[in-house]
Amino acid sequence: MQQDPQQNSVTMKFLISLAVLAIVGCAQAKVYSKCELATEMVNKHGFSRSSIGDWVCLVNYESSFNTRATNDNTNGSRDYGIFEINDNYWCDSNVGAGNDCNAVCSNFIDDNIADDCACAKKIYARHGFEAWYGWKNHCKGHDNEEWVAGCF
Template sequence: MTILYALIVLLFLTFLGLSHAKVYGKCELARIMQNNGFPREQLRDWMCLVQNESGFNTSAINHNRRGTIDYGLFQINNRYWCDSSYGANDCNITCKSLLDDDIANDLQCVRLIYKRHKFTAWVAWNNKCQGKALPTVSECF
């Protein structure tokens, strides 16, 4: 009985923790990004990047071979951009904050990453978007 109770509590806490995550629609995210100053001509690249990095899911986490972790919608890496044992935290944000449905801080961080490295900072963009057919966004506006 104690084990069953513990499992129920664990499941409840798991779902509670995920309740702040969100899976965005392509058009929803494209409009949010445009409304936050991202140029419309870049939105096709951003949608391709997000689709291939996180599947539009803010709670996405990926563990990399070298021990680093990518967080959230844009798969922002903890080696350079958010707080971790690596110490860089160039975006001055917690990695955990990249996993919720409030993407304002994600967008600020993405601007910094893009300013320094353009889209080439993201492996998925390099492998699946660069020089390839990009998703349309014209139907979103």
């Protein structure tokens, strides 16, 4: 039984289109809304409700709520994920390779922010919000509760 070359061409184009959509879909980042992030941080990751406005402001200026954000710094280091966690101190390409969060940096650019949150809490415990330039330059000294108004 012979197959119609035109039908085979249409079928191949369809399969290629599906493959491209699957690849593009996998590469898409999770971009939170401010209320979605605030609620998840408090309810799932144990952040204090009283400081969540500062965290949401920080995330806005560090990553624009994008879980796959990265930033190359002038000192040669790189920041990863929604909290822009720096690879000079907090993560590395190899787990346990002298980084304080004992994490692989690429784990911070996926859609699961549980490890990002755990590391951000560790950074905060050591340095407070001053560890993040986004917070120091845009959120410090402001009423950041406005970032989460109407979220809870």
